[in-house]
Amino acid sequence: MELMELLAGLPHRLIFGSLPSRVEHITMDSRDVKPGSLFICIKGFTVDGHDFAGAAERNGAAVIVAERPVRTTNAAVIQTDSTVRAMGILGARFYRFPSQELTMIGVTGTNGKTSVAGMIHGILMELQEQSALSGTIGFNLNGILHESANTTNDSLTTQRMIRQAADAACSHMTMEVSSHGLVLGRLAGVEFDTAIFTNLTHDHLDFHGTMDEYGQAKGLLFAQMGQNLKERKRAVLNADDPWSGRYASMTPHPVFMYGIDNPAQFMAKDIRMTPSGTAFRLVCPDGEYEASMSLLGGFNVSNALAAVTALWAEGFPIERLVEALAAIPPVNGRLERVELDAPISIFIDYAHTPDAIEKTLQSVSQFKKNRVIFLIGTGGNRDVTKRPVMAEKASVADYVVLTTDDPRHEAYSSILQGLETGMKHSNYACIGDREEAVRHAVRQAEAGDIIVLAGKGHEDYQIIGTEKQPHSDKEIALEEAKKKFS
Numbered sequence: 001m002e003l004m005e006l007l008a009g010l011p012h013r014l015i016f017g018s019l020p021s022r023v024e025h026i027t028m029d030s031r032d033v034k035p036g037s038l039f040i041c042i043k044g045f046t047v048d049g050h051d052f053a054g055a056a057e058r059n060g061a062a063v064i065v066a067e068r069p070v071r072t073t074n075a076a077v078i079q080t081d082s083t084v085r086a087m088g089i090l091g092a093r094f095y096r097f098p099s100q101e102l103t104m105i106g107v108t109g110t111n112g113k114t115s116v117a118g119m120i121h122g123i124l125m126e127l128q129e130q131s132a133l134s135g136t137i138g139f140n141l142n143g144i145l146h147e148s149a150n151t152t153n154d155s156l157t158t159q160r161m162i163r164q165a166a167d168a169a170c171s172h173m174t175m176e177v178s179s180h181g182l183v184l185g186r187l188a189g190v191e192f193d194t195a196i197f198t199n200l201t202h203d204h205l206d207f208h209g210t211m212d213e214y215g216q217a218k219g220l221l222f223a224q225m226g227q228n229l230k231e232r233k234r235a236v237l238n239a240d241d242p243w244s245g246r247y248a249s250m251t252p253h254p255v256f257m258y259g260i261d262n263p264a265q266f267m268a269k270d271i272r273m274t275p276s277g278t279a280f281r282l283v284c285p286d287g288e289y290e291a292s293m294s295l296l297g298g299f300n301v302s303n304a305l306a307a308v309t310a311l312w313a314e315g316f317p318i319e320r321l322v323e324a325l326a327a328i329p330p331v332n333g334r335l336e337r338v339e340l341d342a343p344i345s346i347f348i349d350y351a352h353t354p355d356a357i358e359k360t361l362q363s364v365s366q367f368k369k370n371r372v373i374f375l376i377g378t379g380g381n382r383d384v385t386k387r388p389v390m391a392e393k394a395s396v397a398d399y400v401v402l403t404t405d406d407p408r409h410e411a412y413s414s415i416l417q418g419l420e421t422g423m424k425h426s427n428y429a430c431i432g433d434r435e436e437a438v439r440h441a442v443r444q445a446e447a448g449d450i451i452v453l454a455g456k457g458h459e460d461y462q463i464i465g466t467e468k469q470p471h472s473d474k475e476i477a478l479e480e481a482k483k484k485f486s
Contacts, residue, residue: 001094003063006038010080010089017076020062026094028087028156035060040087040156041070049083065090084155088188091159098162099191105174105310106187107135108221109198109238111356112303113176115295115331116198119307120174122328127320132165134158135176136350137332137458141168153181155188162190179217187224194310195221195251196236198303200243201355203386215243222250229253236310238302239264256313258305260298266309268301275337275345275367282308286318292326296335296347297363299356333458335360338474342485343447348474350457352378352405354386357393360452370448371398375441377434377455378419379463380410387415388422395424397452399444402430403437405455406463434462438473442480453477 003023026038030052033039039056041049041064053061053070064070065078065086080086107117114136121133121140133140138147139161153161158175165173181187200215225233235251237244239259248255257264260271268280268291279292280301293304308321330336338346345367351360357376364372374397378387394400402419404412412432420430431437434456441451453473456462462471 003038006090006093007078008093010078010086012078012080012086014079015076016079017072017074019076023063026090026156028154030056030059030061033059033061035062037061038063038065038090039075040064040083040090041066042083042087042154043067084185085188088155088185091156092189095159095163097189097191098159098166099173099189101166102162102170103172103194103314104162104190104192105172105194105196106177106190106192106221107174107196107198107306108177108179108182108218109196110201110203110353111351111359112198112299112306113178114350115300115303115334116196116306117174117176118331118334119295119304119325119328120172120310123307123311123321123324124172124174126324126327127316129172130168130170132161132168132170132173133175134161134173141165142170153186155186158186159189177221179214182220182224183217187221192221192225193232194234194236194314195225196306196310197222197238197241197244197247198306199238199241199355201353203353203383215246218243219247219250222247225251225253227252234310234313236306236313238306240302254313256309258302258309260302260305266305266312268305271298271301273298273363273366282318282322284308284312284318286312289318289322291322293328294326295330296337297359299359299363300335333456335363336457336474338477340478340481342481344442344445344449344451344481344485346442346451346453346477346481348457348477349452349454351376351452351454352390354389354393357390357454358396360454361393361396364450364452365396368450370446371450373397373399373401373441373444373449373451375401375403375437375451375453375455376419377403377405377437378415379405380407380415382408384418387418391419391422392424394454395422398427400428401437401441402428403434404432404462405434407432408463409465434471434473435476438476439480442477442484445481445484451477 023038028040028042033056039061057075063076107113124131233253235255239257239262258266267283271280277294282289282291336348351357376394416430460472461468
């Protein structure tokens with residue numbers, strides 16, 4: 001791309017050195033630099049990209065964008081007040097504003113982002129639409145899954161993924177939108193056509209400080225939809241969550257409401273659950289329809305309403321949406337039933353907030369024949385205020401295993417003590433090593449018991465220190481169940 005075209009609209013203070021006429025690659029990772037690259041120095045939580053400007057130049061960087069002076073020999077340096085903001089501008093321009101070429105759907109909320117986004121992607125695929133999905137599980141491009149590091153990636157990676165989706169002729173791209181991603185500017189340059197809100201409950205207060213700040217961060221998705229009413233955009237909000245009223249006031253675009261308990265345009269009535277799926281009567285502006293899905297839990301009924309409402313608001317016929325909903329598979333690691341030859345039931349879930357734990361237990365308790373054994377873990381070096389509340393919610397189970405999630409640099413004992421203070425009964429065990437905790441949960445099981453392994457969901461690793469180490473709740477549980485019941 002012509003460099004002057006790329007730099008258009010980028011505020012800068014100083015330029016040092018001779019600028020090349022073109023750049024063919026931009027990156028924030030010095031290891032990814034190629035000859036002729038533009039390298040952006042980003043100051044992160046643990047490393048500062050300015051410290052790697054020399055490495056970037058040695059790898060061939062022709063231009064370096066920085067917030068402060070950096071020493072170079074041949075590379076030109078552009079100084080700007082905010083390299084994070086600059087990266088958003090440069091990324092959108094370099095990848096030719098890809099979000100304008102397809103329908104962009106953003107899903108935000110504490111719980112349910114992955115499920116709603118996955119449902120939308122699954123429904124679109126059932127409707128024979130080309131579709132992309134980005135979020136916690138990774139980047140899914142027309143059914144092919146690629147790993148990603150964060151729920152909401154940095155702005156360069158985000159723009160590159162959207163460009164890939166546009167070039168692959170996708171009609172839609174659905175993205176999970178985290179509060180961190182919104183506050184840190186990772187969505188810069190992304191034009192969302194539909195913004196969806198699931199719910200707001202206690203989480204991430206180590207980053208946001210207060211629930212009000214957390215809620216305001218989520219609201220950025222709706223505030224940033226813009227004021228241009230020539231554009232056909234829409235907000236899809238949960239009538240059962242009080243924050244929806246605030247978010248409705250943040251956008252001038254049409255608002256569509258869904259709910260179970262409070263009046264809304266899309267509602268679920270007569271909800272029926274079995275161990276293999278859920279059915280309900282969908283009441284919407286086009287009439288009433290019998291809906292079913294292979295997903296479990298009342299919270300997934302709410303998630304399904306969000307997905308169906310969003311796609312109906314875009315223009316898809318409700319009959320086709322109901323048919324597609326019935327056909328999509330469960331979302332990986334979200335109250336996922338493990339297939340096993342044993343007289344017990346095992347579910348893998350991602351629940352790691354008090355609200356999600358409460359709703360997961362409500363869902364599985366409906367199928368209870370004997371006991372519910374609930375394993376719960378939380379991450380190290382993260383929000384400590386939610387730990388006792390998580391354990392309090394988990395106390396509804398007959399037996400609780402308290403463990404860790406991603407311990408990082410925090411001692412097992414510290415994490416477990418934070419959880420243990422919330423327990424409401426004495427039928428529990430504290431086991432810091434998550435693998436041993438999973439095995440313990442299965443060893444305690446008797447015929448008719450339900451085991452829920454919560455907190456990791458689809459993830460196949462644990463973060464211990466700074467390293468990702470292989471770990472799968474599902475595989476460990478299957479191995480232990482085979483030993484116990486064979």
